[in-house]
Amino acid sequence: MIAISHRRSEQFGLTPDARPDFGPMSGTDLSYLVEQNRLLYSHAVPAMETLYQQIANTHNMVLLTDAQGVIVHSLGDADFLEKANRVALTPGVAWSEESKGTNAIGTAIAERAPTTVHADQHFLSSNHFLTCSAAPITDHRGNVVGVLDVSGDRRSFHKHTMALVRMSALMIENQMFAATFENAITLHFHTRPEFIGTLMEGIASFSPGGRFLAANRNGLFQLGLSFPALQAHTFSSLFGLPVSALYDHYRTAAPGLLDLCMHNGVRVRARAELRLTNGVHVLTGAFDDVPQASLPQPSAKTATRRLSGLRYLNTGDPQLEQVIEKVNRVLGRDVPIMIMGETGTGKELLAQAIHNDSPRAQGPFVAVNCASIPETLIESELFGYEDGAFTGARKKGAIGKILQANGGTLFLDEIGDMPYALQARLLRVLQERMVTPLGSGKSIAVNVEVICATNHNLRRRIAEGLFREDLYYRLNGLVVKLPPLRERTDLEIVVRKILSAETETGGTHTISDEVLRLFKRHKWPGNFRQLTNLLRTAAIMAGDDEEICLRHMPDDFLDDIAETSEAAPASAPAAQQMVAAGANLEEMELAAILKALEANGGNVSATARALGVSRNTIYRKLPHLKTSP
Numbered sequence: 001m002i003a004i005s006h007r008r009s010e011q012f013g014l015t016p017d018a019r020p021d022f023g024p025m026s027g028t029d030l031s032y033l034v035e036q037n038r039l040l041y042s043h044a045v046p047a048m049e050t051l052y053q054q055i056a057n058t059h060n061m062v063l064l065t066d067a068q069g070v071i072v073h074s075l076g077d078a079d080f081l082e083k084a085n086r087v088a089l090t091p092g093v094a095w096s097e098e099s100k101g102t103n104a105i106g107t108a109i110a111e112r113a114p115t116t117v118h119a120d121q122h123f124l125s126s127n128h129f130l131t132c133s134a135a136p137i138t139d140h141r142g143n144v145v146g147v148l149d150v151s152g153d154r155r156s157f158h159k160h161t162m163a164l165v166r167m168s169a170l171m172i173e174n175q176m177f178a179a180t181f182e183n184a185i186t187l188h189f190h191t192r193p194e195f196i197g198t199l200m201e202g203i204a205s206f207s208p209g210g211r212f213l214a215a216n217r218n219g220l221f222q223l224g225l226s227f228p229a230l231q232a233h234t235f236s237s238l239f240g241l242p243v244s245a246l247y248d249h250y251r252t253a254a255p256g257l258l259d260l261c262m263h264n265g266v267r268v269r270a271r272a273e274l275r276l277t278n279g280v281h282v283l284t285g286a287f288d289d290v291p292q293a294s295l296p297q298p299s300a301k302t303a304t305r306r307l308s309g310l311r312y313l314n315t316g317d318p319q320l321e322q323v324i325e326k327v328n329r330v331l332g333r334d335v336p337i338m339i340m341g342e343t344g345t346g347k348e349l350l351a352q353a354i355h356n357d358s359p360r361a362q363g364p365f366v367a368v369n370c371a372s373i374p375e376t377l378i379e380s381e382l383f384g385y386e387d388g389a390f391t392g393a394r395k396k397g398a399i400g401k402i403l404q405a406n407g408g409t410l411f412l413d414e415i416g417d418m419p420y421a422l423q424a425r426l427l428r429v430l431q432e433r434m435v436t437p438l439g440s441g442k443s444i445a446v447n448v449e450v451i452c453a454t455n456h457n458l459r460r461r462i463a464e465g466l467f468r469e470d471l472y473y474r475l476n477g478l479v480v481k482l483p484p485l486r487e488r489t490d491l492e493i494v495v496r497k498i499l500s501a502e503t504e505t506g507g508t509h510t511i512s513d514e515v516l517r518l519f520k521r522h523k524w525p526g527n528f529r530q531l532t533n534l535l536r537t538a539a540i541m542a543g544d545d546e547e548i549c550l551r552h553m554p555d556d557f558l559d560d561i562a563e564t565s566e567a568a569p570a571s572a573p574a575a576q577q578m579v580a581a582g583a584n585l586e587e588m589e590l591a592a593i594l595k596a597l598e599a600n601g602g603n604v605s606a607t608a609r610a611l612g613v614s615r616n617t618i619y620r621k622l623p624h625l626k627t628s629p
């Protein structure tokens with residue numbers, strides 16, 4: 001490196017015995033230089049003072065330069081300053097390679113790397129009495145914004161000086177980083193929790209919606225991606241969690257460090273800071289007390305689960321509020337909970353939240369969907385089987401879901417679809433708290449809380465002889481009903497929540513009033529599942545457009561809306577019904593166009609003729625038609 005630098009020095013036209021112009025800047029120019037480097041200067045000066053305290057009385061000085069190697073500030077021992085003045089190691093003088101040849105400051109800038117230049121390694125012979133160690137200081141984009149240097153008499157050389165300089169430079173970078181983003185979430189992370197808050201920590205900032213903004217040197221290293229590559233990422237794509245999980249976590253009563261799984265599979269612990277215009281909050285995670293070695297390594301999905309409790313489901317709908325209130329009263333009291341609700345209303349999410357808020361939260365949450373497992377497999381899936389219980393391929397033996405849930409919660413979704421014969425076995429497990437795997441003579445004690453969910457009317461199934469009455473009474477300690485989406489009064493909040501938590505863009509999109517009005521009128525047969533999928537697609541369609549509008553809606557959704565209007569009873573004219581439902585003129589206009597489009601098989605010209613408007617009017621109202629194939 002030194003030899004290459006010497007060649008560069010020669011190319012700059014310098015000779016070793018040259019005595020370049022050392023004239024420093026005027027006081028005004030120097031003040032201007034400091035002003036131009038205000039952020040660097042204000043964070044570097046305290047770090048320089050700390051560094052100087054460690055090397056005081058060793059015939060050394062500490063120097064700060066700007067990105068071009070011009071000295072902005074210096075601190076030093078009086079006896080050495082005199083010598084330093086002779087070679088112009090003073091504020092306002094440039095120490096780039098171009099003006100001084102090979103030297104630690106100029107070469108560190110040229111190489112973008114920490115550099116020590118000792119004695120006659122300096123290109124100019126007038127500098128041979130020096131030993132200098134310099135480290136570049138970079139900003140959040142990785143641009144060199146300055147250099148920190150310790151220079152001294154060559155006899156004072158100490159091999160630890162370079163390490164001190166590097167650590168101080170890192171400290172300055174981290175402090176500058178922390179001060180750069182005002183409206184952001186800043187994550188401090190490391191694979192080892194004891195390194196959080198030290199110079200070794202990775203720091204990454206995200207917009208409040210979760211878009212990646214920047215990472216410090218160690219952050220880039222830990223994430224294993226370059227700054228340009230990271231710009232395409234979000235909190236969710238890097239850590240597998242929606243950014244809303246951070247907010248949720250922050251609201252917990254005694255948050256500890258977060259446990260996150262990075263995109264490359266490496267697990268890190270983290271502390272988050274939410275720096276918004278109304279103040280700084282420290283966000284930390286709640287899992288400090290969990291003995292990590294005893295836990296299965298959590299996937300990003302389980303980490304998300306851990307972060308959702310009952311209060312985060314409460315987004316203002318009165319029906320749901322009542323459900324949550326009732327559930328809260330029986331938490332931890334061994335009262336079986338049965339959740340009723342249409343498909344996609346969030347039954348599993350509620351069960352998970354109940355588990356998370358229960359005294360069993362540290363235990364497993366195991367969900368089994370009785371409708372999706374073939375009848376012949378449910379028994380082994382639930383109860384497990386012993387080696388040799390089967391002939392053929394599956395003869396290794398397996399632990400069933402009931403035992404997997406030991407110490408935690410077993411969520412039996414679609415319990416109404418459980419085969420009748422198995423219902424008696426399940427009842428026995430619940431009463432005796434023992435499981436006997438298939439093919440085994442031995443019973444194993446098990447301690448599980450059971451939460452059930454169903455979309456069926458179980459009483460009717462009992463009357464039809466499809467469901468056991470004794471099991472029904474064993475399971476329905478508290479029955480709660482989740483409202484379908486069409487009845488929820490908090491749709492707007494829910495939409496915002498899903499947009500920030502579930503979409504790839506991490507909540508950078510807003511939703512237009514027009515779309516929201518359509519949402520409020522829609523029947524949502526698939527409930528949250530349908531809404532979540534729709535918003536994911538719409539956010540992708542919207543791309544860089546901030547607002548999700550009608551043109552970003554998938555055609556099948558618009559078709560559904562049109563069909564709903566079509567299916568309205570003919571007795572009351574559609575317009576009257578819509579007025580009664582509180583629709584405005586724009587919505588009625590839209591519904592009329594959609595209906596006419598439907599009636600004309602999607603033909604825009606025929607629709608325009610039928611409505612007595614131009615084709616352009618139709619395209620203006622439904623711009624997505626233009627881009628439809």
Ligand SMILES: Nc1ncnc2c1ncn2[C@@H]1O[C@H](COP(=O)(O)OP(=O)(O)OP(=O)(O)O)[C@@H](O)[C@H]1O
Binds near residue numbers: 347350455
């Ligand atoms: N309150 C909510 N806010 C945001 N998303 C939700 C909410 N409730 C449910 N979801 C989402 O909707 C989808 C379906 O939820 P879930 O599986 O809990 O419903 P379910 O009632 O158990 O469905 P099914 O009866 O079909 O099993 C999931 O992706 C879930 O994350």
